[in-house]
Amino acid sequence: MxxxxxxxxxxxxxxxxxxxxxxxxxxxxxxxxxxxxxxxxxxxxxxxxxxxASTLPLSELKEPQHDISSPNLNAAFAELKVILGASNISTVQAELDHRSNSSWSSHQEKLHEKPHMIVFPSSTKDVAAIMQICHRRRIPVTAYSGGTSVEGQYTPTRGGICIDFARMDKIVTLHEKDLDVVVQPAVGWEFLNEELAKSNLFFPPDPGPGAQIGGMVGTGCSGTNAYRYGTMREWVLSLTIVLADGTVIKTRQRPRKSSAGYDLTKLFIGSEGTLGLVTEAVLKVIPLPQTTSVAVASFPSIRDAADCVSEIVGKGVPVAAIEILDDVQMHCINKSGMTDRMWPEAPTLFFKFAGTSIQVLEQIDIVKKSASNARNKSFEFAKSQQEQDDLWSARKAALWSVMALRKDESDHVWTGDVAVPISRLPDIMEETKQDLSKSGLLATIVGHVGDGNFHAVILYNDGQRELANGIVHRMVKRAIEMEGTVTGEHGVGLVKRDYLPYELGEATVDAMRQLKHALDPLCLLNCDKVVRMSNPKAGEVKAW
Amino acid sequence: MxxxxxxxxxxxxxxxxxxxxxxxxxxxxxxxxxxxxxxxxxxxxxxxxxxxASTLPLSELKEPQHDISSPNLNAAFAELKVILGASNISTVQAELDHRSNSSWSSHQEKLHEKPHMIVFPSSTKDVAAIMQICHRRRIPVTAYSGGTSVEGQYTPTRGGICIDFARMDKIVTLHEKDLDVVVQPAVGWEFLNEELAKSNLFFPPDPGPGAQIGGMVGTGCSGTNAYRYGTMREWVLSLTIVLADGTVIKTRQRPRKSSAGYDLTKLFIGSEGTLGLVTEAVLKVIPLPQTTSVAVASFPSIRDAADCVSEIVGKGVPVAAIEILDDVQMHCINKSGMTDRMWPEAPTLFFKFAGTSIQVLEQIDIVKKSASNARNKSFEFAKSQQEQDDLWSARKAALWSVMALRKDESDHVWTGDVAVPISRLPDIMEETKQDLSKSGLLATIVGHVGDGNFHAVILYNDGQRELANGIVHRMVKRAIEMEGTVTGEHGVGLVKRDYLPYELGEATVDAMRQLKHALDPLCLLNCDKVVRMSNPKAGEVKAW
Structure with a gap:
C-alpha cells in the first residue's frame, strides 16, 4: 500500500x-x-x-509527463546539432512518415503518431548524449533499425525523437577462435551471414528479410532455424545498452556462459526498446554445417502433416527446420508465379537438414519414413544446391506471394503469430483455418511447426479491417486457452499489448511494469509498448 | 539527480x-x-x-531496515503456525546450523549468520502467505532446497526465516507430447531423470549431485552437458514465483517459445533467490538419445589438450560433453582409489557422445583424429554401457577424490569457477596451474572445457584460508582481464559479489541493484547476495 x-x-x-x-x-x-x-x-x-510492493499496477502509475512543446524540441534540436551535426538530424516529412509505420504493420497508425525529428548517431557515446538531453528535457524516444516489425513496435505514440541507427552498421570484430562476433545494431542478419561465410561461420536467427540486430534483440526474434538452433535469446552473449538517463552499461564481457549476476542480456532481449537502447552486441556464431539439404512433402490434411512433425519431434531428430504451409498458401505461391515451378496445392512441410553428409542422409531417411507413416502424398529432397534453392524458394516466397495479390493501396496484409504447446498445434491450426474460411478473406497459414508457432497471413482491405482483427483476436484467444502465447516471435508492440494480462495474469504484467518503471521512471523509451503506461480510452480494448 | x-x-x-x-x-x-x-x-x-535515474548506486540506497526482534519473530511464529502447523516450523539448533552453510562452501560463515527459524511450506499458497507475513513484519527470508551451492548463496546474513522447500518435491505433470514437465522446486535433477527415463525422456542440466530445481534456477546452473545442450537458462519454459510482498506471478504458460513481454523467466534464472521464490517450474525435456558413448584421451600438456578441444569446437562437432581433468586431478583419483582402475596421471579429456549409432561412431572418429593431431598419449572409447560407466567414473569422482584427501575437520575444499572466451582457456588454465604449484597447496583443475569454463579445486586447512583465497582472487582477476566472467556456473552468492563491478562495471551492477530494489524494496529476499545492499566494512573487500 x-x-x-x-x-x-x-x-x-x-x-x-x-x-x-x-x-x-x-x-x-x-x-x-x-x-x-x-x-x-x-x-x-x-x-x-x-x-x-513488488509490482506496479496501472492504477498506481502516474501518467508519464513528457515535454514535446516546440520551444523544448527546438532547444533539443540546437543541442543535438552540436553533438551530431545538422546533417544527422532530419525533420523531413517523408522520413518522419517512414519511421512511423509500414504497409505490412498490423498496427493502424494514428495521425499524431509520428516522430518530431530523427537523429542518426554514430556511436554509443552519441546515443548516451542524445539520451541525456532527452532525459533532461523529458522528450520521448523511439529506436529504429530495420523497420521490419509488424505489431507497431516503432510507431511513436507520443511523438518525440526517433533514433535511427542506420549509421551504426559495422561489424566491429570477429573472434573466429572464440566463435563470437561484435556488431553494431544496424547490421542486417543477411549481410552478417554473408560476411561470416567467408570465415566458414554462421549466425542462425533468420527473421524477416531486412531485419537488423538492434530490432532482432528488441523483438526477441527467431525464424525458420529456431527449432534446431533456438531464438535470438540463445545467440546473444552480451549487449551494450544506453539506459533512459544516458547511463551506458555492458551486460557481459565475452564468456560463452556466465552465472555472474542477473541476466540483463536476456532482460533486454524482447524488451522492444522500452528498457534500453542496444548500441553494440556480441553474438555467438557456429561453424557452417558441412552439408545441408532440403526436403518437401505434401499431405492430405493439416493434421496428417502435424502427425509427421509430431513423430519427428518426438524422436528428437535434429533437423535444421520444419515449416508448414497450408493449401491456400501453396495456391498463392502458384498464383503469384514467384517460384520457377508449380506445387501441389495441399498442406506441405518444408524441411532443412544440416550436418555432416552422413548425418544429413540419415535425417532425410528418418523424415521420409515419418512422412510415409503420416500418409504423405509427395516427398522430394534436394540432391544439389540448385535443387535446395528451388525447393526452399516456395517457403521463402510465402509472405510475398500473398503481398503480391494486393490489388491496390487499400489492400493490406496482416501477419499475426501465436505459439502453443506442440501437441495443440493441429487443433489451433484447424480451428483457425475454419475461421479463416468462414471469413471469406484470402488467408493462409505458415508455421514454424517444430516450435508450435504459426502465422495467419490475412489479405484484407480498408473496409475489412475489423474482420481481420476479429480473426486474429479469436486466434490469440484460442492460443491462450491452449496454454500458449499471444506471440511466438513477432513481439507485443501495440497490437498484442492488451492481450498480455489474459496470457500471463495482471500481476505478471504489473511486475513487468515495475521493471519498466525502475529502469525508465520517466517512460521515455518507446513508451506505451509491451505494457500499458496509460489507461485505455473507452472502446480501445476489444472485449475478451 | x-x-x-x-x-x-x-x-x-x-x-x-x-x-x-x-x-x-x-x-x-x-x-x-x-x-x-x-x-x-x-x-x-x-x-x-x-x-x-535508471540505476541505483549503493551510495543512494538506504540501509535495509528489518525487524528481527524477539517480539516480532514470536508474533510471526504464531501466525506461521496457523498457516503451516507447528510441525512445519523448526527452531532446532542443528537444523538452523544445517541451513547456514556447508563444509564445501567457500564462504566463511559468521556466527550470527543463521536463520531464526525454518518453515516448510507445501504449496505456492503457503509460500505467498509466508511472504505476506514477512513483508508486513519486515523479516528477511532465505530460500533453501538442495543446499549444494558453494558461494554462500543460502547463508542468511541477516537471520530471519529460512524457507525450506523440502515438502514441495513433486513432479506435478509430465506432458510427453509437448516435451515438457511441471515440477516443484525440491525435485532433484537425478530423480527427475530417473522418472523421465521411464518415458524415454531426458532433462540435460547436470550440476552437482543433490542439486534441486529451485536452487538450479537460482544459480542458473549448468554442468557437463552444457556444451551440447546449454545451461539451465535454455531448459526452463516458465516459473511460478512468489515475490517479496507475497504476490504470485507465473512468467509464461507452456509454449516452446514466446516473444510476449519481458523475459521474466530468464530474469529469475540466476537471481539466487534475491528477486523471487520459485514454487513451480515448467521444464523442457527431450527424447533420450538412442545411443551414447564415452571416450577418454590423455595429453602431454594442458595446451595440447586445449588444442584438441579447439579443433573439435571449431568444427562444430556436436559432442555431448568435453571435460578436462589435469594431471594433479588424475593423481588424486588414483590416490583416492575411488574408481576401479588406475589412470595415466596426465591432462585428460573426457568426451560424451549422444545420437543415433551412426552419429556417435562418426563423432568418435572425428574426435580420435583431433586427439591425434593434438599429440595425444592415449585414447580409449567405450564399446558397452559398462565401459562407458567405467570411463566416466573418473570424471564423476573428481571433486570427491579431492574431498577424500581431507585429513580432519580443519581441512576444506574450495571449488572456484571462472569462464573465459574459448581461445583464452589454455592461457588461464596454465597461469592458474603455475599459481597453484607455487602455493604448495594440493589443487586440481577440472573444466567444462567446451564452454571455456573451469574449476580450481583447492584443498586447504584453517590456517591456509588466505592462501586459497589469494589463488581464487588471482584466477578471477585473470578471467576478467581475458574478457571472461567471475563465475561460469557457481553463481555469485557472497564470495564473488565484490568482483562483479570489475567484471561488469559499476553502472551495470547499479542497474542490477535498481531491479532488485524494484521487485523487493525492503530487501527481504536473500538480502546481500549477488549485489551489495550495504557498504562494506573496513577490510571486507580484498584490494584489486
Missing part, C-alpha cells in the same frame, strides 16, 4: 486551525503557512507514490 | 524565523511549528529518495 502523502498534507492542514491568533501578525503567519503548505504540496506532487 | 527532500525541510526551517511574534501565543505557535516540522521530517525519512 503506498504511503499516501496527500494524507500527510491534509493532516497538516487540519493542524493549522490557528483560530486563537488574530490581527495582522496572524494574517502574515497564515500567509506563510499557506505558501509553505503549497510548497509542500507541490513537492509532494512531484514525488511518486512510494510503495513497498 | 535525486530530489533532495532534506533540502526541502531545511528551506522550510529557514522560512520559520518568526522573530516578530512574541509571548505565549508565539510559543504555542512555535511548538506547533516544531511538531509539524518533525512530523514532516519523519514523513520524509520514511520516503525513499526519489530519482529519475
Amino acid at each position: 503506498p504511503l499516501s502523502l496527500t494524507g500527510v498534507t491534509t493532516m497538516f492542514e487540519g493542524s493549522f486551525q490557528l483560530n486563537s491568533i488574530s490581527g495582522s501578525k496572524s494574517q502574515a503567519l497564515n500567509t506563510i503557512f499557506a505558501s509553505t503548505l503549497s510548497c509542500l504540496y507541490l513537492a509532494i506532487q512531484v514525488l511518486p507514490q512510494y510503495s513497498t | 535525486p530530489l533532495s527532500l532534506t533540502g526541502v525541510t531545511t528551506m522550510f526551517e529557514g522560512s520559520f524565523q518568526l522573530n516578530s511574534i512574541s509571548g505565549s501565543k508565539s510559543q504555542a505557535l512555535n511548538t506547533i511549528f516544531a511538531s509539524t516540522l518533525s512530523c514532516l521530517y519523519l514523513a520524509i525519512q520514511v520516503l525513499p529518495q526519489y530519482s529519475t
